[in-house]
Amino acid sequence: MPGKFCFICAMLVLIASHSILPLNANELKEYGEYLSKECSVCHKNNAKTEGIPSIVGIEPDSFIKILKSYKNGTLKNETMISVAKSLDDEQMKALALYFHSLKQPDKTCQKQ
Numbered sequence: 001m002p003g004k005f006c007f008i009c010a011m012l013v014l015i016a017s018h019s020i021l022p023l024n025a026n027e028l029k030e031y032g033e034y035l036s037k038e039c040s041v042c043h044k045n046n047a048k049t050e051g052i053p054s055i056v057g058i059e060p061d062s063f064i065k066i067l068k069s070y071k072n073g074t075l076k077n078e079t080m081i082s083v084a085k086s087l088d089d090e091q092m093k094a095l096a097l098y099f100h101s102l103k104q105p106d107k108t109c110q111k112q
């Protein structure tokens with residue numbers, strides 16, 4: 001039964017590629033949405049700023065740069081330093097893509 005064989009093959013390739021290859025943009029965004037629950041305790045998912053800056057719509061490159069600056073201590077904020085230290089590069093990218101996708105036009109980041 002070649003049809004069934006191919007189906008099983010395809011599934012195996014799919015499963016294998018998932019664990020070996022890096023996540024694609026859509027998967028990263030979904031991962032980012034999952035990770036963002038930790039952030040939305042403080043950062044609300046909109047452009048309003050009430051003490052804590054909004055992080056919606058920041059260019060992904062800047063977003064990652066900011067998180068890395070907290071992680072290496074260039075940007076000094078105790079809370080964000082400990083948050084950033086818990087994130088690896090892929091998680092930062094996932095969060096950057098997710099928060100960028102919630103884009104609202106009037107947000108510009110001060111720390112670029």
Ligand code: HEC
Pocket residue numbers: 035036038039040041042043051052053054055063066067075076077079080083095109110111
């Ligand atoms: C306990 C509260 C808290 C949590 C949780 C938190 N943040 Fe923050 N975040 C802050 C505060 C406060 C600032 C402003 C710090 C400063 O002035 O440098 C900030 C700043 C930032 C900035 C810079 C924004 C700007 O415009 O300068 C980014 C990006 C950011 N946070 C991302 C995240 C991400 C991603 C997460 C989740 C993984 C997260 N934060 C979780 C409180 C928090």
